[in-house]
Amino acid sequence: xxxxxxxxxxxxxxxxxxxxxxxxxxxxxxxxxxxxxxxxxxxxxxxxxxxxxxxxxxxxxxxxxxxxxxxxxxxxxxxxxxxxxxxxxxxxxxxxxxxxxxxxxxxxxxxxxxxxxxxxxxxxxxxxxxxxxxxxxxxxxxxxxxxxxxxxxxxxxxxxxxxxxxxxxxxxxxxxxxxxxxxxxxxxxxxxxxxxxxxxxxxxxxxxxxxxxxxxxxxxxxxxxxxxxxxxxxxxxxxxxxxxxxxxxxxxxxxxxxxxxxxxxxxxxxxxxxxxxxxxxxxxxxxxxxxxxxxxxxxxxxxxxxxxxxxxxxxxxxxxxxxxxxxxxxxxxxxxx
Amino acid sequence: xxxxxxxxxxxxxxxxxxxxxxxxxxxxxxxxxxxxxxxxxxxxxxxxxxxxxxxxxxxxxxxxxxxxxxxxxxxxxxxxxxxxxxxxxxxxxxxxxxxxxxxxxxxxxxxxxxxxxxxxxxxxxxxxxxxxxxxxxxxxxxxxxxxxxxxxxxxxxxxxxxxxxxxxxxxxxxxxxxxxxxxxxxxxxxxxxxxxxxxxxxxxxxxxxxxxxxxxxxxxxxxxxxxxxxxxxxxxxxxxxxxxxxxxxxxxxxxxxxxxxxxxxxxxxxxxxxxxxxxxxxxxxxxxxxxxxxxxxxxxxxxxxxxxxxxxxxxxxxxxxxxxxxxxxxxxxxxxx
Numbered sequence: 001x002x003x004x005x006x007x008x009x010x011x012x013x014x015x016x017x018x019x020x021x022x023x024x025x026x027x028x029x030x031x032x033x034x035x036x037x038x039x040x041x042x043x044x045x046x047x048x049x050x051x052x053x054x055x056x057x058x059x060x061x062x063x064x065x066x067x068x069x070x071x072x073x074x075x076x077x078x079x080x081x082x083x084x085x086x087x088x089x090x091x092x093x094x095x096x097x098x099x100x101x102x103x104x105x106x107x108x109x110x111x112x113x114x115x116x117x118x119x120x121x122x123x124x125x126x127x128x129x130x131x132x133x134x135x136x137x138x139x140x141x142x143x144x145x146x147x148x149x150x151x152x153x154x155x156x157x158x159x160x161x162x163x164x165x166x167x168x169x170x171x172x173x174x175x176x177x178x179x180x181x182x183x184x185x186x187x188x189x190x191x192x193x194x195x196x197x198x199x200x201x202x203x204x205x206x207x208x209x210x211x212x213x214x215x216x217x218x219x220x221x222x223x224x225x226x227x228x229x230x231x232x233x234x235x236x237x238x239x240x241x242x243x244x245x246x247x248x249x250x251x252x253x254x255x256x257x258x259x260x261x262x263x264x265x266x267x268x269x270x271x272x273x274x275x276x277x278x279x280x281x282x283x284x285x286x287x288x289x290x291x292x293x294x295x296x297x298x299x300x301x302x303x304x305x306x307x308x309x310x311x312x313x314x315x316x317x318x319x320x321x322x323x324x325x326x327x328x329x330x331x332x333x334x335x336x337x
Numbered sequence: 338x339x340x341x342x343x344x345x346x347x348x349x350x351x352x353x354x355x356x357x358x359x360x361x362x363x364x365x366x367x368x369x370x371x372x373x374x375x376x377x378x379x380x381x382x383x384x385x386x387x388x389x390x391x392x393x394x395x396x397x398x399x400x401x402x403x404x405x406x407x408x409x410x411x412x413x414x415x416x417x418x419x420x421x422x423x424x425x426x427x428x429x430x431x432x433x434x435x436x437x438x439x440x441x442x443x444x445x446x447x448x449x450x451x452x453x454x455x456x457x458x459x460x461x462x463x464x465x466x467x468x469x470x471x472x473x474x475x476x477x478x479x480x481x482x483x484x485x486x487x488x489x490x491x492x493x494x495x496x497x498x499x500x501x502x503x504x505x506x507x508x509x510x511x512x513x514x515x516x517x518x519x520x521x522x523x524x525x526x527x528x529x530x531x532x533x534x535x536x537x538x539x540x541x542x543x544x545x546x547x548x549x550x551x552x553x554x555x556x557x558x559x560x561x562x563x564x565x566x567x568x569x570x571x572x573x574x575x576x577x578x579x580x581x582x583x584x585x586x587x588x589x590x591x592x593x594x595x596x597x598x599x600x601x602x603x604x605x606x607x608x609x610x611x612x613x614x615x616x617x618x619x620x621x622x623x624x625x626x627x628x629x630x631x632x633x634x635x636x637x638x639x640x641x642x643x644x645x646x647x648x649x650x651x652x653x654x655x656x657x658x659x660x661x662x663x664x665x666x667x668x669x670x671x672x673x674x
Contacts, residue, residue, distance in 0.1 A: 136584075137584055137587070137588075150521070150528065150529035150530075151529045151530050182573065184487070184568070184569055184572040184573075191487065191569070192487035192488045192569050193487075193488050215572075215576055216572070216573040216574075216575075216576035216577045216580060217576035217577070217579045217580040217583075218580060219577070219580055220577075220580040220581050220583070220584035220585075221580065221583075221584060231521070232521055232528070232529050232570070233569070233570065233573055235521040235552075235553070236519065236521075236553040236570055236573050236574060236577070237553075237573060237577060238553075239552055239553035239554035240553045240554070240556070240557075240573075240574060240577035240578070240581060241577070241581055242554045243553060243554040243555060243556055243557040243558065244557050244577060244578055244581040244582055244585075245581055245585060246554075246557070246558075247473075247474055247557035247558060247617070248557075248581075248582060248585050248586075248614075248617065249585075250474070251474075251613050251614060251617050252589060252610065252613070252614070254613055255606070255609050255610040255611075255612065255613030255614065256606050256609060256610060258609040258612070258613065259609050261605050261606075261608075261609070262605060262606045262608070262609035262610070264602075264605055265601075265602040265603065265604065265605025265606035265607075265609075266602065266606055267602065268598050268599060268601055268602025268603075268605065269592070269593050269598075269599045269602035269603055269606060270602075271598075271599070272592050272593060272595040272596050272598070272599035272602075273589060273592040273593060273599070274592075275592065275595070276588050276589070276591055276592030276595065277585075277588060277589070277592065279588070280584070280585065280588050
């Protein structure tokens, strides 16, 4: 039997912790025999939750942590002070090699800071980006970076392109993934100082499939697989997905309730519509990996339910079994030589 | 009788020129006796189009222009070389005081460059922003800046906030409009160097109603009336509206066609849905004003039909009658003192 992939899960992070987190962990080990989950959190509450389920006891281990980091806490301070928090202890399990990966629905800031400070960067990686999958008409694309790395430099963006390509090719199975740079026009000479400097660097990168600039309008259409941008812009793109999507769905629902005729129609279209829109739901893709660290750090939505926790844990198996970090190391080193 | 508001319209600009542009001009003068339109373009083709309609001949004048600037042409070069183009001649009508305002569905780049080079900035205005109205759940908001001013400084953003406030209060009739700064978090200390520097400046601005940071997610919900950002981010926001909106509507339509049951439902909900979604259509609001110039420059969508041209022309009446530029001058000067 192959060695199990070991995942440290922050049992106390997120709006639905620990109930949904524990449930998701149980579902993950029941779905795959390749994984062992370390549930980090208040021993008593976690065990109470675990007692509700049937699962292979060898695949789940509880690690006690007496503190919890709240979403509103300043990240650096929280990481430094709360040494016995579930978030910090789970990250240390990756740092010391007990686990291969970490999953949390808790504080994004603390996860990003902790990922860098505790788990640490792969040698050569300048900045580890947070890279969520976003839905497109053709499937999904990797938006890299959405993290805390604002005011990025062009060399960072080149590394994002390389790391994103590795992820899309080996985790998502897209051969020779198309890499595009977010810009305000398609032409090479468009844009601000950062993208003007980055464009020729990406164009001359031999080991990625750079297809040029992409306007934000064409991202949801699925014209590229790896969407490269600095974190401020990435954050705006991700949140416009949520904002426009949410408002439009609300409008569609309200529109269907305006007359008796439309109400009957709504009743008839509802099941089909639900199915189609599910494919365009940001939350279906599980967590966003923070790439370029000595281990895998996955941040899932604060509102995650069991299914997202399960998917995030299962995603760690492919990542580890495909030796993504080894491949990232190779690509980054190639750049240096 | 009050003096007429005079609007120079680029009859040759946009995908549907000159047919829809001329039609829109006729519709505008037939709707309002307060406006005179100067249609700038090929005399012959414009007159042929005009011959199709009945309207008050004193309200439309044709100004011949033998050249046309294409969307793909490099803006600065086009403005310099094509002195007899409809776009350049129409801008000169504003420059020399013949007209109060300019409307074009033609090249955005050439309009932005021409607005600055030909019409010129109001004394004190550092950069004239392009500020489209975007739909929200509560009505609409002004997104300022979406123009060509990438790599903006904090002093520019403060001026955008002031000019946007004047526009929303006096053109859109929103009392004490709420001004928000686009950021990646709600807290004051979040963001990149530009927004961190801009936040305290806006906070200490006595003559605007600054409500703090806004995350992109909350823009479509209508949490603020004036959305301040630099042009790169503004462009991404505007185009994510188009991209996510377009893809979602496509998904909704496809979802409704998946079964016989849903097809019948679709037939029933269609009229109600169409009505509701119209209120969320970017194009309904007419053109985007370029603020801070010695005259009003309005850029409408390249795909504009007659109705948008008409709305853009009528928008110029309110702008001129409300002396928006005088009010902008006052607010900008106040800053300097």
